[in-house]
Amino acid sequence: MIINHPLLGPRDSQEFVYLGDAALIHRPDGMADGSLDKFIDYAYLRDNPAGEHRELWYHEQGDRSWLVVTRNTVTHEITAVELARDVARREGRSK
Amino acid sequence: MSRISGGQIDRSKTLRFSFDGVSYTGHPGDTLASALLANNVRLMGRSFKYHRPRGVISAGSEEPNAIVELRSGARQEPNTRATVIELFDGLQAQSQNRWPSLKFDAMAINDRLSPFFAAGFYYKTFMWPAAFWEKIYEPIIRRAAGLGSLSKQDDPDTYDKGFLHCDLLIIGAGPAGLSAALTAGRAGARVILADEDFRMGGRLNAETLEIGGASGADWAAKTVLELGSMPNVRLMPRSTVMGAFDHGIYGAVERVSDHLAEPLPGKPRQTLWRIYTKHAILAAGATERPIAFENNDRPGIMLAGALRAYANRWGVAVGEKVAVFTNNDDGLRTVADLKAKGLDVTLIDARKGDEIIDSAGRLGLKSITIRRANGQTETLHVTALGVSGGWNPSLNIASNHRGRPIWDDQIAAFIPAPESIAGLTCAGAAAGAMSTHAALTTGANHAIAALADLGLNAIADIPQAEDAPLNLTPAWYVHSGKGRAWVDQQNDVTVKDVKLAKQEGFVSVEHLKRYTTLGMATDQGKTSNVLGLAVMAELTGKSIPETGTTIYRPPYTPVAMGVLGGRARGHDFKPIRQTPSHKWATEQGAIFVEVGYWLRAQWLPRAGETTWRQSVDREVLQTRKSAGICDVTTLGKIDIQGTDAGLFLDRVYANTFGSLAVGKVRYGLMLREDGMVMDDGTTARLGQNEYVMTTTTANAVPVFRHLEYCRQVLWPDLDVQLISTTEAWAQYSVAGPNARKLLEKLVDQDISDAAFPYMACGAITVQGTRARLFRISFSGELAYEIAVPTRYGDAMIRALVEAGREFDAVVYGTEALGVMRVEKGHVAGNELNGQSSALNMGLGKMVSRKKDSIGMVLSQREGMTAPxxxxxxxxxxxxxxxxxxxxxxxxxxxxxxxxxxxxxxxxxxxxxxxxxxxxxxxxxxxxxxxxxxxxxxxxxxxxxxxxxxxxxxxxxxxxxxxxxx
CATH class of the missing domain: 2.40.30.110 (Aminomethyltransferase beta-barrel domains)
Structure with a gap:
């Protein structure tokens, strides 16, 4: 596969390490009430779609960017590649 | 003499070769198969299960029968197809799967016992008792049924991998591929034209057809010459595109040296190319399929197109008296071409109701029995028979992404569905366009369309060529007596086996394949899959597309493991990382151990020590008694800086770090989010906003990845920067009661207990060179770790050893390190096994619940805290x-x-x-x-x-x- 890195352009997927569902961005607050149930969901429950999937990839043999790649798990078509940091900020993550 | 006039062989040169120890001659341009046929050798192998005598049936990579062991000694290679082996001087080949000889094979008894070996016999015959399977049944079956054998020696040759980029990859250099390449090449596109054959031109080399008024073969040669002169076109003969991968990436195996006795100096045997394309055209042609009839597997019976190819391309008559059995007009070309060569040819046209119902000749065809449409039977003495049941487009690559082919009634074959693979189009016979004119036209048009996508203008220039229809009337198998009619010759699958599979409920195409083994092994059913499907369709009363379709995974043809490995073999299998003291340790005769990619000194034997334990015991005792030095460079080192560095550490470590004073080190415990321990190490605070973390050797890379994940994905606005400095610093542990005295001889600062207490750290100098000192201990002794820039690592180990001489200091390896950490009760890799919590390790109290850190919440789950x-x-x-x-x-x-x-x-x-x-x-x-x-x-x-x-x-x-x- 080829991942079109937002900073570096098209790179072979062999340069990357795959992590999984980009839902991992939304880590619950460990100090909040009811955090245990939220963390169990966060750590163990994933959607496993046959189709479009947002996932985290790490450019380990490159610039060390974590990316959010939107990929179709059936066809492997990649429709979007963004810096995970930008996505995380947009989705409300901060310090 | 079976040589006849004509052909693309160089008769001015003679090549010597041997088959089963008998010497023969051939010419450049021959394949092993054509040269054997030219020497009247029709018997080339024995079948997989029944050990039936078999000869070549095809003239290409689809060959199921003529499978031989090539070369001898360490270069011996099993299961090579005689039809694609380019003849070279000195070639040695042996038949396989026979004993004691090809002509007399004792295992042919299996043929007599065939009722016991029908489809599914494995599952039925060898079910009981279970204990017999591994020790008795399997070894017997493996010996009796099988293909070639391995040399069991190291392969002396090298294999390479390479990367290519192009606008347009064209797979196959027949009329469609050449037409596409010419169109795209003239328009200036970067083109790669790959073909598995050593001579480009595809079927044009095997035909007497004309293009633009000249012979098709000459047109092909002229076109290849023009393409070869274009700097933007790369011609890759002897290169099989073996699969389509994601996003326009194709794999191709180039047989760089297979046509030579051995590779030229410095050249690999084969190269695996990864080809990055913007567009690709599949122009792989079509593969002929047989019609099944009783005893249709005798040497001398082959595909009609192959019979014609041997005559036209290689100047070989397989027999002087020949018959052709066909259900389409392409078979008539074989009749015409062979007659033109002066051979005696009889036509049996299935479309007129004529059929072949049997054949005779134990080691080679002697006669066939024909049943005419009027019911009369006759026996005809022939030594060669060409059979044509039609042509299946070679759409294999187009279905690599699970695209289902569609049925085309015109040619009674599957053709690739449009857009089966993004960026790939199919042209010529591979797309079901069977005439030469159609091949030239579709090739050019697909090239024009592909180039238009890239913003290039191309013009079609199509020469005149035949545009005859195939006129095919489907005929799959002859309904006759009780004998066996072969569907898949490589796996010995007969019409009866397909019937049996149907009878036992294995009707779906995937079940049929697995129950009967139809379409398995080296040829992957290129000549047999559609035929098997057709027989099943007829038995179930369904249409062929209703019965199923076959799709293909890579590789197109068998790929040697060696070329997949490339240069990653032996010493080069993986990178080797050497520590800064490696040279010194080598001089000392150290024994090394692999730790990940690193080589670390395991122990350093001294004169007189005969067992590892003697060395390790000495290293431990002397360290605890006086002083020991150990290279700990391999531990991961991560530089962490930024105004939020302390906060960051509090989140990634389970214990508290915000309170760590400048100039102090603390042990840190890192959890995974599921609450298990991920890694441990120490982190030193070198300045207000500057820390250096150490990780275990094994987890240096995963921890760094994890920290980047935390700072980019979880907390994107933290002011914290990371850099791996593992290789930047050479780090040595100096441990033992005399550790301080030893180091005092080298460092420029006061490192007394008062000035540099336990768990202190700081920048120092060693005789003026900048260094870092950490007072930390893994051994339990008074200990320091001293780090110097890596380029001083060799000098530093020598300086430490010299300074330690007066204390009888030892240098210890990883074994002694391990002994001392167990004596001290420190956890390491065996305890940090990914399934253990802080509580399991006796470190439960370290997990602070006053702050949120990775893994904190889940480490407190009920099951994790059970007493x-x-x-x-x-x-x-x-x-x-x-x-x-x-x-x-x-x-x-x-x-x-x-x-x-x-x-x-x-x-x-x-x-x-x-x-x-x-x-x-x-x-x-x-x-x-x-x-x-x-x-x-x-x-x-x-x-x-x-x-x-x-x-x-x-x-x-x-x-x-x-x-x-």
């Missing part, structure tokens, strides 16, 4: 002369060695020279309040059963007085 969970304990044998074994499990006295009685296990076992007996760390259920208890440690694999006592994991200096000294 009867595993806890780290120390273990010693009750009888000090007994030896413990790692992996042994705890059992109560008298308890049977059953899982339900399992109390835990020994994780790390060493011999402690300090204590004079075996000691261990282990995980024991409720282990924290079982000190003094006596249990057994049982290892059924090592057959040991040792009575042990549970003790504190801190065997040496439990109060920690030494390291604070």
């Amino acid at each position: 009867n969970g595993y806890r780290l304990v120390g273990v010693k044998p009750v009888n000090p002369s007994e030896t413990l074994t790692a992996g042994a499990h705890f059992l109560a006295k008298g308890a049977a060695a059953l899982a339900e009685n399992d109390g835990g296990w020994l994780t790390s076992v060493v011999y402690s020279p300090h204590l004079g007996h075996s000691i261990a760390l282990g995980y024991l259920k409720s282990g924290d309040n079982r000190k003094g208890e006596r249990l057994r440690s049982v290892n059924l694999l090592a057959n040991t059963d040792v009575e042990v006592e549970i003790v504190s994991p801190h065997f040496v200096d439990p109060e920690g007085e030494r390291l604070r000294g």
Whole structure:
């Protein structure tokens, strides 16, 4: 596969390490009430779609960017590649 | 003589070769198959299951029968297809799957026993008793049924990998591919034209057809010449595109040296190319399929197009009296071409109701029995028979992404569905366009369309060529007597087997394949899949597309493991990382151990030491008595800087770091989000906003990845930057009562206990060179780790050894390091096994619940905090002369060695020279309040059963007085 890195352009997927569902961005607050149930969901429950999937990839043999790649798990078509940091900020993550 | 006039062979040169020890001659341009046929050798192999005598049936890579062992010695290669082996001088080939000889094969008894070997015989015959399978049935079957054998020697050749980029990859250099390449090449596109054959031109080389008024073969040669002169076109003969991968990436195997006796100096045997394309055209042509009839597998019976190819391209007449059995007009071309060569040819046209119902000739065809449409039968003496049941487009690559082919009634074959693979289009016979004109036109048009996508203008220039229809009337198998009619010759699958599969309910195409083995092995059913499907369709009364379609995975043809490995072999299998003291340690005769990619000194034997234990015991005792030096460079080092660095550490470590003072080091415990321990190490605060973290050697890369994840994905606005400095610093541990005295000789600063107390750190200088000093201990002794820029690493080890001379200091390796950490009760890799929590390790109190850190919440789950969970304990044998074994499990006295009685296990076992007996760390259920208890440690694999006592994991200096000294 080829991942079109937002900073570096098209790179072979062999340069990357795959992590999984980009839902991992939304880590619950460990100090909040009811955090245990939220963390169990966060750590163990994933959607496993046959189709479009947002996932985290790490450019380990490159610039060390974590990316959010939107990929179709059936066809492997990649429709979007963004810096995970930008996505995380947009989705409300901060310090 | 079977040579006739014509052909693309160089008769001015003679090549010598041998088959089964008999010498023959051929010419450049021959394949092994054409040269054997030219020497009247029709018998080339024995079939897989029944050991039936078999000859070549095709003239290409689809060959199921003529499978031979090529070359001898270490270069011996099994299962090569005689039809694609380019003849070279000195070639040696042997037939396979026969004993004692090809002409007399004792295993041919299987043919007589064929009722027992029908489809599914494995599952039925060898079911009972189960214990017989591995020892008796399987070895017998493997010997009787099978393909070639391995040399069992190292391959002396090298294999390479390479990368290519192009606008347009064209797969196949027949009329469609050449037309596409010419169109795109003239328009200036970057083109790669790959073909598995050593001579480009595809079927044009095997035909007498004309293009633009000249012979098709000459047109092909002229076109290849023009393409070769274009700098933007790369011609790749002898290169099989073996699969389509994602996003326009194709794999191709180039047989660089297979046509030579051995590779030229410095050249690989084969190269695996990864080709990045913007567009690709599949122009792989079509593969002819047979019509099944009784005893249709005798040497001399082949595909009609192959019979014609041997005559036209190689100047070989397989027999002087020939018959052709066809259901389409292409078979008539064989009749015409062979007649033009002066051969006696009889046509049996299935479209007129004529059929072949049997054949005779044990080791080669002697006669066929024909049943005419009017029911009359006659026997015809022929030594060669060409059969054509139609042509299947070679759409294999187009279905690599699971695109289902569609049925085309016109040619009674599957054609690739449009857009089966993004960026790939199919042209010519591969797309079902069977005439030469159609091939030239579709090739050019697909090239024009592909180039338009890239913004290039191309113009079609199509020469005149035939545009005849195939006129095919489907005929799959002849309904006649009770004999066997072969569908898949490579796997010995007959029409009867397909019937049996249907009868037993294996109707779906995937079941049919697995039950009968139809379409498996080296040819992957290129000539047999559609035929098998058609037989099943007829039996079930369904149409062929209703019955199923076959799709193909890569590779298109068999790929040698060697080329997949490329240069990653032996010493080059993976990178080797050497520590800064490697040269010095090598000079000392150190024994090294692989730790990930690193080579670390395991122990450093001295003169007179004959066992590793002597060396390790000395290194441990001398370190504890005086001083020891160890290279700890391999531990991961991560530089962490930024105004939020302290906050960041508080989140990634389970224990508190925000309170760490500048100039101090703290042990840190890192959890995964699921609450298990991920790694441990120390982190030193070198400045207000500057820290350096160490990780275990094994986890240096994963921890760095994890920290980047935390700072980019989880907390994108933290002001924290990371850089891996593992290779930037050479780091040595200096441990033992004399460690300070030793270092004082080298460093420029005051490192007295008052000035540099336990857990201090800071920048220092070593004779003016900048360095870092950390007062940390893994051994339990007074110890420091000193780091210098890597380029001073060699000088530093030599300086340390020299400074240590007056104290009889030793340099110790990873074994002694391990002994001392077990004696001290420190956890390491065996305890940090990814399934253990801080609580399991006796470090539960370190997990701060006053702050949110990775893994904090889930480490407090009910199951994780159960009081009867595993806890780290120390273990010693009750009888000090007994030896413990790692992996042994705890059992109560008298308890049977059953899982339900399992109390835990020994994780790390060493011999402690300090204590004079075996000691261990282990995980024991409720282990924290079982000190003094006596249990057994049982290892059924090592057959040991040792009575042990549970003790504190801190065997040496439990109060920690030494390291604070």
